Amino acid sequence: MICKKCGSQLEDGNVFCGNCGTKVEDSIVDSSNNSPNNSASNNNLKNALIILIVCIIVGGLAVLCYTLLFNKKSSAGIIESAINNMFNMDSYKMNMNLNLRASEENEEVAVNMNADSNIDIKNSLATFNISVSTSGVTFEIPTYIDMASKNLYLKVPGEETWNKVSLTDYLDGISTDTSSKTKYVFEDYLRNDEFIEKIEKNKDVSQYRLHFTKEILNKLSEDEENDFDASALSELGLEDGFDIDVYVNTKGNYISKVVLDFSNREISDVMFNEFVLTIEFSNIGSVEPISIPSEVLSAEELDLDGMDDYDIPSYEDDEYVEDYKLTYDDIVLSYNLKEGYEASFVNSESFKIYRKNGMRVIMTIDYDTKDSFFENVLSEKENLEEEGCTDISLSDTKQLNYKDKVFNYQELKYKDEYGNDCCVIYLCYEIDSEYVYSVEYEDEENNGSINEEVMKDFLDIAIVNQ
Secondary structure: OOOOOOOOOOOOOOOOOOOOOEEOOOOOOOOOOOHHHHHHHHHHHHHHHHHHHHHHHHHHHHHHHHHHHHOOOOHHHHHHHHHHHHHHEEEEEEEEEEEEEEEOOOEEEEEEEEEEEEEEEEEEEEEEEEEEOOOOOEEEEEEEOOOOOEEEEEOOOOOOOOOOEEEEHOOOOOOOOOOOOOOOOOOOHOOOOOOEEEEEEEOOOEEEEEEEEHHHHHHHHHHHOOOOOOHHHHHHHOOOHHHHEEEEEOOOOEEEEEEEEEOOOOOOOEEEEEEEEEEEEOOOOOOOOOOOOHHHHOEEEHHHHHHHHHHOOOOHHOOOOOOOOEEEEOOEEEOOOOOOEEEOOOOOOEEEEEEEEEEEEEEEEEEEEEEHHHHHHHHHHHHHHHHOOEEEOOOOOOEEEEOOOEEEEEEEEEEEOOOEEEEEEEEEEEEOOOOEEEEEEEEEEOOOOOHHHHHHHHOOEEEEEE
């Protein structure tokens, strides 16, 4: 089976593509493609990581929002004061970054998840712009959380409509009253140097390490005031304890960063060589009030428990039509293409893939602007740095004039975690103030096949309806 969105190989029974996150539909396997990204074991590992990320997004964000918005417990001393001070603030920004590098037998997969968010405590609302990257493919998951109704709204990758996920099971029994400013402290067994270790103090920031030992976890589990079960950590390989680093901005009296490092642990036969979650807080008290659009609030509920029961249809080759149009909302863009390109039969109306001479080209129309498009390119460079890639270079924005149109592009070169030379060119043409036609040129075989003359093959375009 082949993913309709990105062309990656799939396994029977997969509900979402492990490469790009699109809902799976059965397809014919191209048996000639034996690249590492299409191996069965590699794809199984990707699927496991994507499932884990979905669990982290739905469960983790719910628990995190509860902790930020409603849980009034804190730790000792300076940490205690900083957390309680944040409970009395109306809003702040949060960035959550999760880096995973997992291996199973001889296969290794790296995944990065980044979530930029605004937290509106006063109105019990939060927004998350979630980005997940794996194997050079990035997909976005825009998300809203309404704590008053205990609902999470998100767009599943590959879908145009919003979906609603009920958080009632995660937050059952939790009060959503944010008017109470009662101050609480941690119990005595958490107020000692064995639990909290001061690591470093700079001008405005102090770093502390919280040692959740097995003994501490058991005490938390036995404490009737905590809804915590230490035995549940065994599934995550954390039953013997773990550390959490907390950074306190002493000048502003707030938590500026939290780091959880669960690297070098085995979970369900998958070895996580890297598992680092970093949460950073900024813009304390200065976030604009959040309102959820009406089209989001009217979303249909997504049944997470019933995902395995989806009836996945099958497709034949003749159902896939090769054409030279891209459609997005009210925009239809047609293009001319030179001969010699092999079209992927997974092409959709708004997404096209072609290959030639070791080059893979991905075309789409994005709800974006030129500036936002290149901001995403910069974010991709930063993701590569965090994933351990080396020799990373991103060119300045260049212009390519063709057929009375001005196209802008940047070239990103790097060595991946396996030492392979990689090159991706990101190009866009700004259709109007809100839409861009984007093309990604990927040098799959490192044979230097990408140049401006080759790039022009995809730039003879005409907007036929807007």
